[in-house]
Amino acid sequence: MCLWVTPPLWMRKSISSGWMVTQVLATTFTNSHTHMTGPSIKKYLIDISNINLEFCFLSAPSSVNDAVKVRMEGGVLEECEASAEVLRSDTMDQYRTFQMCERLLHSPAKLANQLLFQIPPHRQAMLIERYYTFDGVFVREVLGKKLSKGTKKDLDDVSAKTGVTLKSCRRQFDNFKRVFKVVEELKGPLVENIRQHFLLSDKLARDYAAIVFFANNRFETGKKKLHYLTFQDFAFCAGQLISNWTVGALDNMVEDMDVDLEKEFLQDLKELKILITDKDLLDQHKSLVCTALRGKTKAFNEMEANFKNLSRGLVNIAAKLTNTKDVRDFFIDLVEKFIEPCRSDKWTAGDMRLYLTHYTNSAHILDTFKHQVVWDRYMGVIKSCILKMYHD
Template sequence: MSASCIVTQPVIIDFDVFSLWLKGYTIDETVKHRLNREQGLANRSQARIDQKLIIADTLDCYRLFNVIEDKYLKNPSSLANQIMFDLPPDIQNKLIQEYYSFDKAFARELLGKKLSSRLRKDVDEIGEKARVLSRSCRRQLDNFRRVFKAVEDLDGSLPGNIQSQFLLSDKLTKLYVNVIFMASNKFETGKKRLQYITFDMFMGCCKEIIENWTLSFNKDGDIEIDKTFIQDLRDLKSVTNDNIEQHRTLLLAKLSGKVKEDSLLSIGSHFKAMMRATLNIATGLVHSKEWKDIYNNMVEKVIEILRHMRIDQEQSELILNAFSETAADVTLSKHLSNIYYRYLKVFGFCLIQLYP
């Protein structure tokens, strides 16, 4: 009786070439890039460049990447169990993390849009605006759609489901959760007045909303909006002018000695208008249009008031943190106080993120 076995050599992944492949470079563009790089090295060492070898190696790399993509990277959990390529676990992990990474400029253009196949027809235009090659844009869009479709009907924690299905890092998982949350809620992000808001600014707000205004507040990983809380926000209509005046007094006392006197006077004179605009946004969030327009309303109705106060970026963070913190000390019923603080904690943080 005889037995046979196959011994394979570990596959060498050239991650410099992989990076260019991910960026959407053609084979010719990658060869040109590699030749230019090798020429620079050769000039310093007086070595000769083997152009044919670089062309052949690039072709081999692209063939390898295409096979790994089609067979395994689109279903990362299968990569560890395959026997076609001898890939050490750390190399497998690096392939997955880099393949599912994305350009923030491109992702910014997707925020709030439905992750449907219809977006593919706009990829060239979006890519041009984001300065990302169309081939790379298609990969990134397909990845977002693949992750979304794989987890949208699963029970349990969204971050947990993404990690078990796609083996993404904690950091990358959180970004995918935020993008999916933005898409699911169809937040308006495309208006002209919102164009200054970067991907990272939106992500900061998203994180706070998910942690405090969704069912994650009581159940980790559930990003469904806490409808009871949103309904309860209507009760903020009963916040009186006396309550607002008390909040104003508390805020000014907390800021006394920490900001310039003229800034303190400006805050005091604009506080009532800012507070009323803030509460009007809160009571309107029960309506789907107002919910989708939350970022636009923050900028148009509240940040505009902050701009009139003529405070700088550093001062704005100090003031808005104090604005949120003092909300807990306003004399209200226990029910109303909890809603008031839970709302303003997130709202104040988002204002800090979005203040230009």
């Protein structure tokens, strides 16, 4: 007696699609009352890698029944001329196949070396990229939090708040934690380490680098005054900080991964306080900046009146970064001490760029100021971050 293996719906393709023919070996049973023995071969056109990612993990329905419903509403029955029973069987097949494939996706490099799934390289890249993709609204809720069991227990609330399914929230959180644990043992450039070990695109690797960087430094992102900022706002700022302020900014082969801010640089930032504690320097700096700005902006009067307060705000942020708590409050300090006062005076984005440019450059003309290198390293990042964060 011979039982034919029937591949699931997603494996069957028409000849016109141009997919290669693959042989499927049937399972053979020997019945003592018959003389039918031996394997039987039947040919199917299949693509083992054509998993429906949307319902396996992207939209992540909570059950097979929910997934079947989603697919039926999408018109798959009419498209494939299949019955509901066949669709349910196919959906279950896809879930099982994906569960086998998912273990390999936890270590993407293994995907290229395994023999279970014959997946073309371009399809492998797509599978990996989409598995590690994440929802902006979800990552915004967990950004800067410790990637711990305690945070994971709160994912029910995050799911309810964001509308992202709990299953998808857990997948994304586990991906964040997995990447963090792998790269924390590595030395060298963070983005490159993520790209090489998880085979992600440059853009996605940089986003994960931002997530790792925020988790490591525990930056505060959840306060109400920061709610207007998106994940991409923070990711941009993380890129600036990683490239300019970390231990790897000057030496790509340092023993630590470049998520830690360079302690020597943070100590040097204290020297900038002379710009606000030395009255002559403060007055001279104000004079140079206001001379450069006069006649170039409608907000000049406000800039002139608030110069000393704004300068104190930026310099004090720099001087306190040796304190772990003040590092965590970096973004809230930028908003409260600089962005909000400028916003209340109705500065435009152009006004902000003009002011920060002259504020930074004028320090080079100050006779007794001797910390230009540290100043430029600090203000280069501050200017970029503020310009990114200065929006509604």
